[in-house]
Amino acid sequence: MESVASAIQRLSDLAESPHIARLAAAFAAQGFELALVGGPVRDAFLDRPLNDLDFTTNARPDEILRVVKPISDTHWDIGRAFGTIGALIDGHTVEITTYRSDAYDGETRKPVVDFGDSLEGDLVRRDFTVNAMALRLPQKQLVDPSGGLEDLVARRLTTPGTPEHSFGDDPLRMLRAARFTSQLGFALDEQTRSALFALADRISIISVERINDEISKLLCSPSPREGLQLLVDSGLAAIVLPELPALRLEIDEHHHHKDVYEHSLTVLDQAIELETERNPGEAPDLILRLAALLHDIGKPATKRTEAGGVVTFHHHDVVGSKLAKKRLRELRYDNETIADVSRLIELHLRFFGYTEGAWTDSAVRRYVRDAGPLLERLHILTRADVTTRNRRKADRLSFAYDDLEERIVTLGLEEELAAIRPDLDGEQIMEILSLPPGREVGEAYRFLLELRLEEGPLGVDLAAERLRAWWESR
Structure with a gap:
């Protein structure tokens, strides 16, 4: 954590940025208060980046507009009903909100918007004390009516x-x-x-x-x-x-299965660690993290106790994929996120067959084809899913996946695996088999794709010969 003096200096330097100094001077010239508020003030003490700058003022929305119009490139009032005016000043986006002293009806989260008259009154209605600090501008005076700085230190x-x-x-x-x-x-x-x-x-x-x-x-x-x-x-x-607490399955005295809830949290931890190692500097991958957290949510519904007390979760990958799709849809995630997360969950067990026997090149091709653009995420999820404390077993699985990734790279150099296509396209299929567009062309295309995965490139002539033989045998 930054010292108080260092944090104040960071905030002071920020306040001296040309666009902020210009904004503060404009409000002061019109006799209004202005303060930088919330997250940026908190983050200055935590040595975090100072982003998403929010300002608050005793000026009402119409008055804010009057102040910012002469100094802004453009402005907007889409949040006017809530006291918020946005503007672009010297290429920087700012949002200024009138002090609030809202009241809630107890039935919904929507408050009855009520403007306030003091900075302190605005701050004490905020969510947490560490977010209820402000820096008065242009005075550069810290305002902390609720002891947020003390809570930051603690x-x-x-x-x-x-x-x-x-x-x-x-x-x-x-x-x-x-x-x-x-x-x-x-x-x-x-x-x-x-x-x-x-x-x-x-x-x-x-x-x-x-x-x-x-x-x-x-x-x-x-x-x-x-x-x-x-x-x-x-x-x-x-x-x-609800799928998350449902993972806390009862563990029998002989520990015939691991704690699925703790396992899922550990998989998430490990996925984030691998994500950071393999993709340094990139934004957090929400799709990967949702898949890691939810990858085993099919286990409660598929839990069975077999002879000898052995616990099984057959097909929990397929069931979990469907449950994830349902939950994410109810949470209003976008279609691409829902499809990608559910597909990763469906595929997350596929690799473990690799450790039971050598995969043919065609099986490796199919693994890559089925993963498609999710392949890198599937690599991370599958590796993260190994949480055994048995070091020998963990090493064996890690080495096996190293081998699989090396084979994927080798095959990828031979033929761009991610873009595999049959040797014949739809037009050629229709010409060879004298077919009109329709379902049968799709069946023929899938036959040729499987053939390509199994045997590699055949060339147009041999592919046409195999296609005719397949068609005649139907």
Whole structure:
């Protein structure tokens, strides 16, 4: 954590940026207050990047517009009803919001918008004390009415008022609490934690889109485990992601199966570690992380106890894929995310057949073809799925996957595996077999694709000969 002096200097340097200094001077010239507020102030003390700058003021929306119009390249008032005006100043996007002192009706998360008159009053209505600090501009004066700086030093997460009142007003804050435990590495104080557990069922009044957003942000944090455990332990997950607590299957005294819940969290941890190693500098991969977390959600429905007490989960990959598709659809994820996550779950066991016997080149080709553009993610998910404490077994699986990846590279150099096509296209198939467009052309195309996967490139003449023989034998 940055020292107070260093953090103030960072904020001071930021405030001296030409576009911010220009904005602050314009508000001061019109007799209005202006302050940088929330996340950027907090992040200055945590030595995190200072992004998404938000400003607040005692000016009303019409007055904000009057101030920013002369100094902005363009401006917009899409958030005007909530007191927010946006503008582009010297190429930088800024958003300025009138002080708020909202009231909630207790039935929905939507507040009755009420503008306030003081910065301190605006800050104490915010979600957590560490987000309830501001820097007055142009004075560069830190304002901290709720002890946020003290909580930052203690790495403690608590609310400006009572957590019961805060969470009761806006239950989304409970999901934000879970996110911040992972994103910032903070712990909830006991009163805040107790209130979160007691009010968990209030999350049901929050829109699915907002829940989706918080789950995604949590999963894209550096270490989601803490936040996910808080969701499960509090009962929030039972409402927003019930498949996760369902993984806590009863373990019999002979331990005939591993703890699926803990295993899934470990797979997520390992997937993030591998993702970072293999794709340094890239943004967090939400699709991979969703697949890692949910890859075993088919196990509760497929659990069977066989003779001798052996526990099995036959076809949990297929069942899990369908369950993931259903849950992600209910959470309003986009179609591409739903399709990719469910496909990764469906394929996540495919590799383990590789350790039971040598795969032919055609089997390797089929593995690559079935993964398609998800191949790199499948590599990471499959490797992350090895959580055994048996070092010999773990090494054997790792070496086997090394071998598979090497074979994929070798075959890929011979023929661009990701772009495999039959030796004949649809036009040629129709000409050779004298067929019109239709289902039979598709069947012939799939036959030739399988042939290509099994035997490699055949050339046009031999492919045409094999196609005719296949057609005559139908």
